[in-house]
Amino acid sequence: MKYKSQKVAYWFFALSMLLLSLQIVYGFIMAFAHMGYDVLHQITPFNTARAVHTNLLVVWLLSGFMGAAYYIIPEEAENELVSVKLAYVQLISLAVVGVVAIVGYHFNYWEGRKFLEIPRPLDWLVVVNVLTFLGIILVTLFKGKKRTTTSLVLTMGLVFAALLYLPGMIWFDNQTMDSFFRWWVVHLWVEGVWELIMGGILAFLLIKITGVDREVIEKWLYVIVGLTFISGILGTGHHYYYIGVGKAWLIIGGIFSAMEPLAFLGMALFAIAMYRKGEKKHPNKIALSWTLGTAIVSFVGAGLLGLAHTLPGVNMYTHGTLVTAMHGHLAFWGAYGMIVLAFISYALPNLTGRKLYDSTTGLLAFWLSNIGMVGMTVAFGVAGVAQVYLERKVGLEFGDVQKEIQVHFVVLAVCATFFTTGIGCYIYEFIKYGRPNDEALETITNL
Amino acid sequence: MLSKSQAKVFFLGGTIVTFAIFLGLSWNSLSNEVPKKTHEExxxxxxxxxxxxxxxxxxxxxxxxxxxxxxxxxxxxxxxxxxxxxxxxxxxxxxxxxxxxxxxxxxxxxxxxxxxxxxxxxxxxxxxxxxxxxxxxxxxx
The missing domain is CATH 1.10.760.10 (Cytochrome c-like domain)
Structure with missing residues (x-):
């Protein structure tokens, strides 16, 4: 690392690791419930486990993004973070909001709106938290010596993400309106501005790892985020097919969301091309695996598997079935989970000064978690397609169909065990690196 | 070949145009379609x-x-x-x-x-x- 204040990133990554572990625990609770072993029903019924599982995902990813921003911005802007103390306050408040929300979900303290379950008073805390974060980032950036495209795209993604949180806080009496604006948050986050954040982090990693000229990388970064927005904004229409709005969305949503994989394809080709073009071969093999991995898996998970059920004729039958869970898992993992893990793998040696670049545990973490997640996706897919045919085409009762597909959740749990072992290896490495320290300063600046 | 500034124009232009269309379509849906289709009365x-x-x-x-x-x-x-x-x-x-x-x-x-x-x-x-x-x-x- 080049700046002392970058060390704060470490603690955001540590929070990420903690929340990711908890997310997996709640995933298993749900998998067992699907198998017919809803043994924790009294303490953690399915709706609690589900809210905890998805909210933890959002918070660990956000914590990872924030950590990445605290690392990247000083280096890109050539300026220490303006206030490290405030960054720690922000970290603690993020952790507090997360913990209160999760505990609250066990006591019916929530809003009950998919992905936006956080109750209103806590929403305001989130707003204050994010404003503090953005304040630190923006002031650092504008007081800095340089404003690079990478840092601007990353910052733009973070600012838009904050703004788009607001439509989710408006109260509507009409369920259709509620749903309409909920997607402004959820869809425009994950298929819009979060891709800006991902693109910014990916560009930074590629510049550092491949040594390709910044101008080349940043030019393609613009093209990719351009494709993202052109397809993704109107692609919101795929959530509007069947919620009580007009049929124009069937056409608009169908066409533009079918274009969404292009942005991810661009990202994958871009990462691979830069890697092949790069003359400098960075010794951090593990960060390289995750960086290329995120570009490729996001194309498969978010791009192709999204396309698989985005056309209106298909979505008529798959909407609201386990097919969505299939796409959701590999998409979030590939596009956002892996980019955070890629960044942590890159940053840890620089923050701590220890160079565990090529460890077996590190590579095992990469392969086991990916194989596990692909297996889980297949299990969800098989269960989902069977559900669609038996329930939506043949017209069997929901409950009867669920019994028929229980066995796929056994497969899911087995694959999830592989995944968990991989994440366990990753966290073991994380702990082995130890704490960040000032001795790591400058010594490895060019890596 | 595409230059960096052209790429930037593609990004900003594409975003502004699609977002404007999105807002227009949303406005139409919310003011004309939702009240009828959901029987707001x-x-x-x-x-x-x-x-x-x-x-x-x-x-x-x-x-x-x-x-x-x-x-x-x-x-x-x-x-x-x-x-x-x-x-x-x-x-x-x-x-x-x-x-x-x-x-x-x-x-x-x-x-x-x-x-x-x-x-x-x-x-x-x-x-x-x-x-x-x-x-x-x-x-x-």
Whole structure:
């Protein structure tokens, strides 16, 4: 690392690791419930486990993004973070909001709106938290010596993400309106501005790892985020097919969301091309695996598997079935989970000064978690397609169909065990690196 | 070959144009389509209260409505038509977990009034014009 204040990133990554572990625990609770072993029903019924599982995902990813921003911005802007103390306050408040929300979900303290379950008073805390974060980032950036495209795209993604949180806080009496604006948050986050954040982090990693000229990388970064927005904004229409709005969305949503994989394809080709073009071969093999991995898996998970059920004729039958869970898992993992893990793998040696670049545990973490997640996706897919045919085409009762597909959740749990072992290896490495320290300063600046 | 500034124009231009179209279409949907398709005149205080109860208990954490939610319990958009009022009331008023096919629902033990509100909400949502969703099972004999 080049700046002392970058060390704060470490603690955001540590929070990420903690929340990711908890997310997996709640995933298993749900998998067992699907198998017919809803043994924790009294303490953690399915709706609690589900809210905890998805909210933890959002918070660990956000914590990872924030950590990445605290690392990247000083280096890109050539300026220490303006206030490290405030960054720690922000970290603690993020952790507090997360913990209160999760505990609250066990006591019916929530809003009950998919992905936006956080109750209103806590929403305001989130707003204050994010404003503090953005304040630190923006002031650092504008007081800095340089404003690079990478840092601007990353910052733009973070600012838009904050703004788009607001439509989710408006109260509507009409369920259709509620749903309409909920997607402004959820869809425009994950298929819009979060891709800006991902693109910014990916560009930074590629510049550092491949040594390709910044101008080349940043030019393609613009093209990719351009494709993202052109397809993704109107692609919101795929959530509007069947919620009580007009049929124009069937056409608009169908066409533009079918274009969404292009942005991810661009990202994958871009990462691979830069890697092949790069003359400098960075010794951090593990960060390289995750960086290329995120570009490729996001194309498969978010791009192709999204396309698989985005056309209106298909979505008529798959909407609201386990097919969505299939796409959701590999998409979030590939596009956002892996980019955070890629960044942590890159940053840890620089923050701590220890160079565990090529460890077996590190590579095992990469392969086991990916194989596990692909297996889980297949299990969800098989269960989902069977559900669609038996329930939506043949017209069997929901409950009867669920019994028929229980066995796929056994497969899911087995694959999830592989995944968990991989994440366990990753966290073991994380702990082995130890704490960040000032001795790591400058010594490895060019890596 | 494309230059960096051209790429930037592509990004900014594309974003502004598509976002403008998106806002226009959204405005049209919200002001012209939603009131008619959802029969906004039927949004009585009872229906709204039903929506509150729906959210307070995170029903979407297991069920789907308008195809949105979780995939652990049945889709409820057309439940009023499918099961009728008495069945829905029995499920939400039950003091022991409702489990018709083995899978347990949280025992909400709602009052008569709360149950009526939930029914009103589900009846209203069942009448929303959803462009044909959910499709009728076409292989059903």
């Amino acid at each position: 039927n949004l009585t205080p009872q229906v709204i209260s039903g929506k509150h109860i729906w959210e307070k208990n995170n029903c979407m954490g297991c069920h789907t409505i308008l195809g949105e939610g979780a995939y652990y319990a049945p889709e409820l958009t057309k439940v009023y038509e499918r099961r009728g009022e008495a069945y829905i009331k029995a499920a939400v008023m039950s003091k022991t977990p409702w489990a018709p096919r083995g899978r347990q629902m949280v025992a909400y033990a709602m009052t008569e009034q709360e149950a009526n509100d939930v029914v009103a909400f589900l009846k209203w949502i069942g009448e929303v014009d959803l462009n044909g969703f959910p499709a009728k099972p076409d292989l059903k004999k």
